[in-house]
Amino acid sequence: MSKTVTVEVGLGDRAYDILIGSGLIARAGETISARLPGTRVAIVTDENVAASHLEALKSGLESGGVAVAATIALPAGEKTKGFAFLQEVVDAVLGARLERRDAVVALGGGVIGDLAGFAAGIVRRGMDFVQIPTSLLAQVDSSVGGKTGINSARGKNLIGVFHQPKLVLADSGVLDTLPIREFRAGYAELAKYGLIDRPDFFAWLEKNWREVFEGGDARIEAIAEACRAKADVVARDEFETGDRALLNLGHTFGHALEAATAYDGARLVHGEGVAIGMVLAHRFSARLNLASPDDAVRVEAHLKAVGLPTRIADIPGEMPGADKLLDYITQDKKVSRGALTFILTRGIGQSFIAKDVPSSEVLAFLRDSLG
């Protein structure tokens, strides 16, 4: 049996543990009942994940003494993250007569985690919540930090709550069955933590990324380090009034690219947008004389080596012009009172929050990047 690593998210009376290891789904029942005695659960998942992991989770829960009061399997995909399915989940949880100290268990990727966490956050004004992320992206990003929510016609993730889980079980073994493109997309977020403030982690990934892709202890250690990095930022700024914005490195450009492809996953998935966005953030920082151009080259080389797109031109199909991309950026929710905020960097692992970045500079940079 491989090792299990525990990362604590230090949030006072909302503190919780993230367990990272292989086989955690099969042992979910004993783990949950040891930490949340007497809890009953409703499992929220999607149809694809259900086909691979639902029976294993159910038997893991029940053999560990955790009663499954309801199972809700929703259509897979971003479109599920809306009011209609939120209402369906809430209704099913209430219908199972779960109480505040019972738990909603999210089994799936970011869509399921965000939706189920939001439902857990609003049923009876907040019930217990357990995350079992089944994608690399969810294991290192969305399942840590308590952000939950759904999309609005006016933008992604505009509706939700901060609702911390009681426990996160990141089963690194389930990632073996992920499509390679999805694993790579998650890897972009993993590498992000090195770029934000852990230069040694980025250097470690440059050397060891093949082992991370292969599985085993290197993968567990990489996920754990990413969770530690995120937990540190979240503990400093739970409600995103300051430092937490660092987690958006690569995301302002990335979101604009996602919007420009109308969120068509065949062309660009979120992690790919972040990969290109991180390279753009490093190149933009170099252009503003904040960082050496060599750092941007190094970031691009690594992301390219693992097979990620790194240039806008890598996105298949027509892309809009620089003006339109800037429009998408200013519409992004991270705009505060009209000022343009970017995460820029002084080098690998030295990112910072830059406020009042002139939009003319962004526009000129985008024109060159598209040229």
Add this chain to the structure above:
Amino acid sequence: MSKTVTVEVGLGDRAYDILIGSGLIARAGETISARLPGTRVAIVTDENVAASHLEALKSGLESGGVAVAATIALPAGEKTKGFAFLQEVVDAVLGARLERRDAVVALGGGVIGDLAGFAAGIVRRGMDFVQIPTSLLAQVDSSVGGKTGINSARGKNLIGVFHQPKLVLADSGVLDTLPIREFRAGYAELAKYGLIDRPDFFAWLEKNWREVFEGGDARIEAIAEACRAKADVVARDEFETGDRALLNLGHTFGHALEAATAYDGARLVHGEGVAIGMVLAHRFSARLNLASPDDAVRVEAHLKAVGLPTRIADIPGEMPGADKLLDYITQDKKVSRGALTFILTRGIGQSFIAKDVPSSEVLAFLRDSLG
């Protein structure tokens, strides 16, 4: 000009003030801009309240330098507290491009406050919220303490969040135009605070209730004392894991009576249910030899004097039998892991949380009360 009283709700970094006085709506702009500089607002109200107070509020806001970015007037009534209108409010607030530090302003009674507060709690994972309660019930109850929410087909207030307002403006002058039945219903909740833990306040109300009904400083002082009482309980137990349940004095019986009348306000409104429920709680406590029967007599005498119903028989129309009422009680959301929890009392101002009350005792008591 009559006095303005400030009650602070001490919740650390979520602390806020309740201002109580006459004419606060007309001065809303200067008050809000002094406390939340630069904020823009979306006003949520209902059509009835809008007819009386919306223009006054708008001009009060704008003359004080607060821009009104959107106004949402919803149908009046409990049916508005559901997912469809929640979505409408959220969409309108997002459509007005309000940011986290802009505010949703609730102008209305409990339905509007609960719905608008929930919307404020979930737009961008929580934006600022200002309550301007226009009913006595909302001024002394729902606008203090941060409970927000909507109803489910499975029960009232089962979906929502804790989201504290930044400011509450309780304009005692607007109560002059309330229908007397609605004022009385709010008065039941006001008197409740005396019965929970403020015997002197209850005695003061017994002497001064006519002045409270008439308006002026006695009304302001009564509302302020009720808000102080509620703020004390909320500060002790923001998330309702303990003492806050005391605020449910009279509510377990009251909710069952409301459910038994299918929430038909022509037969019974919430405050009336609470009035009968408080008398039942005192009589039930006497029956269990916890309190003197004289206290129940005194409570009933006072509530009757102000014109409130105090007996199940006072409710017009057919009522179900004791068994059915017990069913409604066990379905009430305040049931924890199947145990029956009641707020009982050892006398006026000496209420306490009683867990594991035998349902057989409740049933026998209800049979006698209906007989």
